[in-house]
Amino acid sequence: MVFQFLVVILMDKDLVYGLAKVLARTAPEELRQMFHIVINGCKNVKLQGVKVYAPGESPNTDGIHVQLSSDISILNTIISTGDDCVSIGPGTTNLWIQNVACGPGHGISIGSLAKDFEEAGVQNVTVKSVMFMNTQNGVRIKTWGRPSTGFVNNVLFQHVTMIDVQNPIVIDQNYCPYNKNCPGQVSGVKVSDVTYQDIHGSSATRVAMKFDCSKRNPCKGIKLEDVNLSYKNEPAAEASCANVAGTTTGVIQPTSCL
Numbered sequence: 001m002v003f004q005f006l007v008v009i010l011m012d013k014d015l016v017y018g019l020a021k022v023l024a025r026t027a028p029e030e031l032r033q034m035f036h037i038v039i040n041g042c043k044n045v046k047l048q049g050v051k052v053y054a055p056g057e058s059p060n061t062d063g064i065h066v067q068l069s070s071d072i073s074i075l076n077t078i079i080s081t082g083d084d085c086v087s088i089g090p091g092t093t094n095l096w097i098q099n100v101a102c103g104p105g106h107g108i109s110i111g112s113l114a115k116d117f118e119e120a121g122v123q124n125v126t127v128k129s130v131m132f133m134n135t136q137n138g139v140r141i142k143t144w145g146r147p148s149t150g151f152v153n154n155v156l157f158q159h160v161t162m163i164d165v166q167n168p169i170v171i172d173q174n175y176c177p178y179n180k181n182c183p184g185q186v187s188g189v190k191v192s193d194v195t196y197q198d199i200h201g202s203s204a205t206r207v208a209m210k211f212d213c214s215k216r217n218p219c220k221g222i223k224l225e226d227v228n229l230s231y232k233n234e235p236a237a238e239a240s241c242a243n244v245a246g247t248t249t250g251v252i253q254p255t256s257c258l
Contacts (some may be wrong), residue, residue, distance in 0.1 A: 008099075035065045036081070042069040050077040056084035056104030065107065068120065070094050081105045084115065085135075089113075090150060091120035100130045105154035107137030107165070112175055114148035114189050132201075138168040139199075141191060145174040146181065148188040155194045159206040162201030168229050169196060169209040169220060171244070179209040192219040200228045208237035208254055211244040222246030228253045 027170040036052050039045055039199040063079035066072055067089030073096045079085035085102035088095060088110045108130065110122055130139045139157045143150070162168040171194075172246065191213060208229040213219035222244055228251060231237035241257035248256045 005107065013104070035062045035087075037064045038189075039064070039066045039069050039072055042072065045073045046075065047077065048073070050074075050079075051088075052077075052079045052081060052085075053189035054081040055178060056082055062087045062158040064182045065089060066092050066095060069197065071222050072096070073098075075099055077101075083096065088125060088251075090116075090216045092122045093124050095125045097126065097130065098128045100127075101133070102130065103133035103135045103163075103182055103242040106165075107132055107133050107140050108153055109137065109140040109142055111140070112144055113142070113150045113152070114146055114187055116143035117148055117150050118151040122155075123151070123153040127155075127157045127160070129159045131163070132165045132168075133163040134165070134194070134204075136166050137170055138162050138165045139170075139196070140167070140192070141171045141173075142175050143173045143187045143191075144153050144182055144191040145176045145184040145187050145214075151186070151190040151192070153190075154194050156197065157199065158197045160196075160201075161246045162199070162203065162229060164202055164204045166204045167207075167210060168188070168201065168203050169199065169224075169227075170245075171211045171213055173214040173219075173243075174212055186216045188217060189212070189214065189218040190217045194219070195225065196227055197223075198226040199226075201230075203231050203237050204228050206231050206236065206238050207240050208255065209239040209257075211239075211241045211257075213243040215224045215243055218243040218245060220245055222258060224248045224256055224258065226250035229237065 068091035098188040176182040
């Protein structure tokens, strides 16, 4: 059997165009558990026409991971994986994601953040014209529930289609897997100025929007504009809010809890 598998780590590159398909369907399990493409410490990188494939049950197989980088574009890309289609780590600024299809996978995630106390923030992120199909999450911000100097600011999720997504819209600031290193603590990451505009489609669970923000640093400036998410093809979806403040414009379904 011939295994076709590729891990690409970009350091200070300028352009990646039409990157070859990243195939992991037949790769052994020990090879699947890693990022496929990593953009670390880079500036002015464009990924266009990229295709990443890994089984939906393969853990820790993020499609594209960006951190400590600025002026990055991810365009016209298809990602099927067992973890985040795109994960956005600390120190990411001026990131543009457009025309991306994700599924299966865990969606497009900012985070997880607050792995370290001293951590650079994430700001100026646009996720536009993307589709999620049968994913665990849609657009997500995830931070560990523990102290951190990190922040998330000026994020736009725009023109997003959800098809049977378990958690279409989620901010989770109480991430604490296996209750290790964070029980009883609260997230220090400050989340502000996040806009959800023209988000539509179907949720696979009743709670289609969940904002579970930090008690110490509540989410601020959350904006919902023309959000329409159904549950089982009925307008019976719900929203859940904790420690969050924001505004709404246009038709909002489920009914906003901001």
